[in-house]
Amino acid sequence: MKYLDEYRDGRIARALATEIAQACTRPWVLMEICGGQTHTIMRYGLDDLLPKGLELVHGPGCPVCVTPLETIDKAIALAARPDVTLVSYGDMLRVPGSNSDLFRAKAQGADVRIAYTPIEAVKIARRLPERKVVFLAIGFETTAPANAMATWMARQEELANFSMLVSHVLVPPAIRALLASPDNRVQAFIAPGHVCTVMGCEEYEGLVRDFRVPIVVGGFEPVDILQAVLMLVKQLEAGQVKLENQYVRSVSYQGNRFAQELMAQVFEIADQKWRGIGMIPASGLRLREEYAAYDANKVFDLKLITAEEPAECISAQVLRGLRKPTDCAAFGMRCTPENPLGAPMVSSEGACAAYYRYRRHAPAV
Amino acid sequence: MHPQFEYRIMAVKTIANLTCPSPLPAKDTVLLGHGSGGTLSAELVRELFLPAFHNAALDRLDDQAILNINGSRLAFTTDSFVVKPLFFPGGNIGSLAVHGTINDLAMGGAKPLFLSVAFILEEGLSMDTLRRVVESMRKAAADAGVAIVTGDTKVVEKGSGDQLFINTTGIGLVPEGVELSANLARPGDAVLLSGTIGDHGIAILAQREGLEFESLIESDSAPLHGLVSDMLTVTSEIRCMRDPTRGGVSSTLNEIAATSNVGIELVERDIPVREEVRGACEMLGLDPLYVANEGKLIAIVAPQFAQDVLAAMRCNPLGKDSRIIGKVCESHPGLVTMRTEFGTSRIVDMLAGDQLPRIC
Structure with a gap:
């Protein structure tokens, strides 16, 4: 398949791995931000191809995992209402809230539907005027434009039966929080290519400057990731600190201006809770006042639903790259994808789920 | 033992000193995942069906039961079909219901002989749809050389089903010397x-x-x-x-x-x-x-x-x-x-x- 096979080519990957090994003279700790990148690393066993001492730690970039408990509880409460049709990305259905998940809610009779895009939810609202259709709008900057578009469309059409339960998170403030933390050990980052396809690279300049940390915007195929690792290792070894773009076939410096404008029209920046991490200032998006009529938090009175996260496994450390999933005593035993205890085991994109799925056997058999 | 099974047993043993928040309460509701053929399905079979129905033929957990009757070995299987949409490129729920049961018999090495068919119809289903499904079953059975020899029809109220569900059951004969089972794989195979x-x-x-x-x-x-x-x-x-x-x-x-x-x-x-x-x-x-x-x-x-x-x-x-x-x-x-x-x-x-x- 064009644009895929060449980026999954074993020969190119091995050549890159050799080059990395030659360039790398000291131990380094790199973090890939995005859950999609973590999965590629696990699925293709890329960490096995890297020299010992070059450590990849996995970042908080799984939007499903970091969606706060109380958002899930609100979604379940909404779904339980007989007049509501709750539409969500498929991944969200298995995420446990305080007492249940959307799959169970569906099994108990709630009208919960899976969609690939929020536009489908708008279509449902159009088709079923007697239902109150709520879209569970989660994700990073990647899904924000589509969610903004759906809200914008609903407002244009004056759809009275459509609203969004928004829990959007932003990448740069999360990286800033990681770097500002006194126990940070990450020395360089692979920034998420899909987020940057929307947002461009510009907003990462400040992080590079303020924290003197190399950042390479990377893609999602194995060759992309190895190339991004090589670019970072070369910078680190040479004592350089710059922002580079490996994913040039998708990411421009400015990003997608149209998408950014639409996002800015519909959303504004707000403080945001991250499951497993806690509150990070100005790290999320909420609907602007003009769109209040489409804000499920306001349309339905959800203020009373709050949930505090229990002192949890070690997901806070896993999500900050301080520990590996396999460091957790519950991993693979009390905590599995069927019965996740913590955020990173919840979604197929989460770091613990990736380790469970691809690596719980002894290293390379 | 499958390591996953081992994990689950350990999970039960250590539940007393669990410090993390408990996972969601034991499965008290049937979820779609119970029908997906994955670990939830396996769990349902292992924890509910097997203990209830346990016998030597069932315990093999193959796609079909192999029964010794008067010196012949009979393969016996059943399958229900709930596919949506009813018609899709390359077939429909009818042809699928015939092929699926034939294949479950064939995987035991059996020559498929006879099928039964049971229809669960939702009130309001168009007769033309039903006719097309039945015609496609007739053709699939004829092409495969099996006969549909018995059947049943039930109609449920509108809203109590999704247009059309089909169950087929099949029997076939296993030839002499053929012995296929999921427990026979050996290293090197x-x-x-x-x-x-x-x-x-x-x-x-x-x-x-x-x-x-x-x-x-x-x-x-x-x-x-x-x-x-x-x-x-x-x-x-x-x-x-x-x-x-x-x-x-x-x-x-x-x-x-x-x-x-x-x-x-x-x-x-x-x-x-x-x-x-x-x-x-x-x-x-x-x-x-x-x-x-x-x-x-x-x-x-x-x-x-x-x-x-x-x-x-x-x-x-x-x-x-x-x-x-x-x-x-x-x-x-x-x-x-x-x-x-x-x-x-x-x-x-x-x-x-x-x-x-x-x-x-």
């Missing part, structure tokens, strides 16, 4: 696959999601007893056959690995996937290893016969793209692993529930 994977699941999903591709993806729904008979003509040293339907190739191989208490090692490069199916899976965020097939089989074959069986499979139109995709090994019993294009190794797991589309 070859793993054979009869063609490209994921065609059926993607044909259905594409239809459901309204996706269009440059070339139409058709379901591979087909009766496999002819192919099985060709294979058994080469040797009876075939240990086990399974058709990788719900849960796909990965679930089927995980079941074989667990039941035989062996490891299975696949070679990624050797697993055939149609280009369009790969493309659709990329778009939908699915892994073809978990996508359903309705006209493919997996055979575990003693190594010395693997090439001959493969050659016989390739002579049959339904097996022309057959490949050896891996081997049974001694290490990591109960687990399926895959050697990637990069020379690294990863686990090919059984899914917990349905494969869910990824968000990004």
Whole structure:
């Protein structure tokens, strides 16, 4: 398949791995931000191809995992209402809230539907005027434009039966929080290519400057990731600190201006809770006042639903790259994808789920 | 024991000193995942059905029961079909119901003979739809040389069903000397696959999601007893056959690995996937290893016969793209692993529930 096979080519990957090994003279700790990148690393066993001492730690970039408990509880409460049709990305259905998940809610009779895009939810609202259709709008900057578009469309059409339960998170403030933390050990980052396809690279300049940390915007195929690792290792070894773009076939410096404008029209920046991490200032998006009529938090009175996260496994450390999933005593035993205890085991994109799925056997058999 | 099973037992033992927040309360409701062919389905069978119905024929947990009756070995199986949409490229719920039950018999090495059919119809279903489904069942049965000899019809109120559900039950005869079972895989055996994977699941999903591709993806729904008979003509040293339907190739191989208490090692490069199916899976965020097939089989074959069986499979139109995709090994019993294009190794797991589309 064009644009895929060449980026999954074993020969190119091995050549890159050799080059990395030659360039790398000291131990380094790199973090890939995005859950999609973590999965590629696990699925293709890329960490096995890297020299010992070059450590990849996995970042908080799984939007499903970091969606706060109380958002899930609100979604379940909404779904339980007989007049509501709750539409969500498929991944969200298995995420446990305080007492249940959307799959169970569906099994108990709630009208919960899976969609690939929020536009489908708008279509449902159009088709079923007697239902109150709520879209569970989660994700990073990647899904924000589509969610903004759906809200914008609903407002244009004056759809009275459509609203969004928004829990959007932003990448740069999360990286800033990681770097500002006194126990940070990450020395360089692979920034998420899909987020940057929307947002461009510009907003990462400040992080590079303020924290003197190399950042390479990377893609999602194995060759992309190895190339991004090589670019970072070369910078680190040479004592350089710059922002580079490996994913040039998708990411421009400015990003997608149209998408950014639409996002800015519909959303504004707000403080945001991250499951497993806690509150990070100005790290999320909420609907602007003009769109209040489409804000499920306001349309339905959800203020009373709050949930505090229990002192949890070690997901806070896993999500900050301080520990590996396999460091957790519950991993693979009390905590599995069927019965996740913590955020990173919840979604197929989460770091613990990736380790469970691809690596719980002894290293390379 | 499958390591996952081991985890679960340990989970029960350590529940008293659990410090993390408890997982969701024990499964008190039937979830869609219980019907997905993954670990939830396996759990349901193991924890509810097996203890209730336990007997020697059932405990083998093969696709069919093999019963000794007056010196003959009878294969006996049943399957219900709830596919949506009812009509899809390459078949419909009727042809699928005939092929599915024939294949469950064939995987035991049996020659399928007779089928029953039970219809559950929703009030309001168009008679024309029913007629088309029945005609397609008639043709599928005639083409496969089986007779539909008994049946039943029930109608439920509008809203109590989804148009049309079909159950088929089948019986067949297992020839002398044929002994196939999921517990017979031995280290060294070859793993054979009869063609490209994921065609059926993607044909259905594409239809459901309204996706269009440059070339139409058709379901591979087909009766496999002819192919099985060709294979058994080469040797009876075939240990086990399974058709990788719900849960796909990965679930089927995980079941074989667990039941035989062996490891299975696949070679990624050797697993055939149609280009369009790969493309659709990329778009939908699915892994073809978990996508359903309705006209493919997996055979575990003693190594010395693997090439001959493969050659016989390739002579049959339904097996022309057959490949050896891996081997049974001694290490990591109960687990399926895959050697990637990069020379690294990863686990090919059984899914917990349905494969869910990824968000990004």
